Amino acid sequence: MSDRHDERDPAIAGTGMGGAMDLGVDEAETLEKQPAGPGAGGPPDRPRSLWSDAWRDLRRNPVFIVSALVILFLVFISLWPSVITSGSPLKCDLSKAQEGSQPGHPFGFDGQGCDVYTRTVYGARTSVAVGVLATLGVAVFGSVLGALAGYFGGVSDSVLSRITDVFFAIPVVLGGLVLLSVITSNTVWPVIGFIVLLGWPQISRIARGAVITAKQNDYVQAARALGASHSRLLLRHIAPNAVAPVIVVATIALGTYIALEATLSYLGVGLKPPSVSWGIDISSASPYIRNAPHALLWPSGALAITVLAFIMLGDAVRDALDPKLR
Numbered sequence: 001m002s003d004r005h006d007e008r009d010p011a012i013a014g015t016g017m018g019g020a021m022d023l024g025v026d027e028a029e030t031l032e033k034q035p036a037g038p039g040a041g042g043p044p045d046r047p048r049s050l051w052s053d054a055w056r057d058l059r060r061n062p063v064f065i066v067s068a069l070v071i072l073f074l075v076f077i078s079l080w081p082s083v084i085t086s087g088s089p090l091k092c093d094l095s096k097a098q099e100g101s102q103p104g105h106p107f108g109f110d111g112q113g114c115d116v117y118t119r120t121v122y123g124a125r126t127s128v129a130v131g132v133l134a135t136l137g138v139a140v141f142g143s144v145l146g147a148l149a150g151y152f153g154g155v156s157d158s159v160l161s162r163i164t165d166v167f168f169a170i171p172v173v174l175g176g177l178v179l180l181s182v183i184t185s186n187t188v189w190p191v192i193g194f195i196v197l198l199g200w201p202q203i204s205r206i207a208r209g210a211v212i213t214a215k216q217n218d219y220v221q222a223a224r225a226l227g228a229s230h231s232r233l234l235l236r237h238i239a240p241n242a243v244a245p246v247i248v249v250a251t252i253a254l255g256t257y258i259a260l261e262a263t264l265s266y267l268g269v270g271l272k273p274p275s276v277s278w279g280i281d282i283s284s285a286s287p288y289i290r291n292a293p294h295a296l297l298w299p300s301g302a303l304a305i306t307v308l309a310f311i312m313l314g315d316a317v318r319d320a321l322d323p324k325l326r
Contacts, residue, residue, distance in 0.1 A: 054320040064316035070309040078125040087118040089276045098292035110281065110295040111288045120298050123278040126271060127306060130188050130195070131258040137196035138257075139250045142203030147242070149204070150211035151234055157208070164201035172198055173263065180269040188261075191270050195257050206249050210242035217241070248318040255310030262303050278303045 058064045077084060092114040100108045107116035149160040176194055183190045211234075214220065220237050228237070264270030265279025273280060278299040285295035 054317075057320040058316060061316050061320070063312050064320075067309045067312040067316065070305065071313060074124050074128055074306060074309070077121055078128040081121045081125060085118045085121045087115050089114065089119045089122040090274055091115070098288055098295070100292075100294060107298045108292070108294045110285055111292065112284070116281075116295050116298050119276055119281055120278070120302050122276045123281060123299060124302065124306070126188060126275065126277045127258045127261060127303070130191055130261040131254045131310070133188070134192045134195040134199065134257045134261075135250050135254040137192065138199040138203050138253065139246060141196060142200035143207040143243075143246050145200070146204035146207030147211045147234060147239065150208035151215060151230070151238065153212075160204065160208075164204055167198060167201045170198060172260065173267075176260075176264045177267065177269055180264060186272050186275050188271065188275075191261050191264060194264075195260060199253065199257065202253070203246060203249060206245050207242065210245050211238055214238045214242045244321040248314060248321060251317050252311055252314030255307040255314070258310070259303070259307050 092112045093109075094113045096109045097111055097113040098109065102108070105115050105117060107120060110116055110119070145160060149157040175198055179194055179197075180190055215233075215238055220233060223233055223237050261270055262277065262279035262282065265272075265277045266283040268283070270279060271277040281299040282296060282303070285292065285299070289296050
């Protein structure tokens with residue numbers, strides 16, 4: 001019996017139980033050293049973060065690609081409008097008023113004889129500038145107030161909640177008619193300041209809720225137990241995990257701010273001539289809609305495409321950053 005056992009298991013017979021155990025340990029170490037993935041030779045893949053996953057999803061989303069290309073084109077013509085047009089938006093010829101498309105003037109002329117194509121191109125600069133600057137102001141101001149109120153809570157949270165309720169009760173268009181009608185400046189800053197004044201409560205509530213949710217996580221409690229300061233907790237642990245919903249809301253709101261600027265300029269309380277704005281052009285072309293519909297069509301179409309592009313971009317970013325939609 002023992003002879004047959006030795007012939008069948010020569011390794012165990014030659015080394016004993018300890019040798020068998022040594023062989024098992026060697027085999028385990030060999031398996032651990034082998035690469036885990038199909039691509040042999042490289043280190044194991046590092047775990048992906050929320051932002052890397054979001055960027056991967058955005059690159060595969062056609063909605064994001066189309067909207068991003070449109071926005072990049074708008075930014076390009078806003079910075080360098082002379083690349084695609086050589087005319088001046090303030091140069092008008094009454095002898096060509098309400099005329100249609102001509103060589104060198106593909107969009108025709110408006111009621112004052114101004115080139116519609118040139119004014120439409122230069123109008124993108126105002127709209128993009130107002131939208132971007134107003135969104136940055138709203139995001140920074142609203143996020144700071146909302147984060148502080150959500151983190152500290154107590155009286156500060158209650159006071160901020162009541163203040164935001166008051167601002168939410170103010171009609172935006174009516175507030176613009178009242179506040180901007182007494183300002184005579186032709187720059188974009190009064191419009192930007194008004195948008196920031198009435199736009200921060202929405203971002204503030206989003207930031208407050210995100211901070212309240214993030215500060216209850218275990219890693220924040222562990223950092224607090226280790227003696228981390230309030231500033232470190234907010235900046236290093238809470239803010240990176242609470243900024244995603246703020247980015248989504250701000251991206252979508254950027255398009256609405258552009259539409260709001262055009263609405264206020266159309267009503268005559270936003271930007272005023274000689275400033276170039278799509279809202280001003282739409283207002284000037286409205287009385288001639290039957291005789292020269294092209295003067296109204298092109299700035300209105302540019303405004304609609306711009307607002308739609310930013311809203312589509314915000315929807316794509318929301319889908320990429322929302323883990324529930326994965």
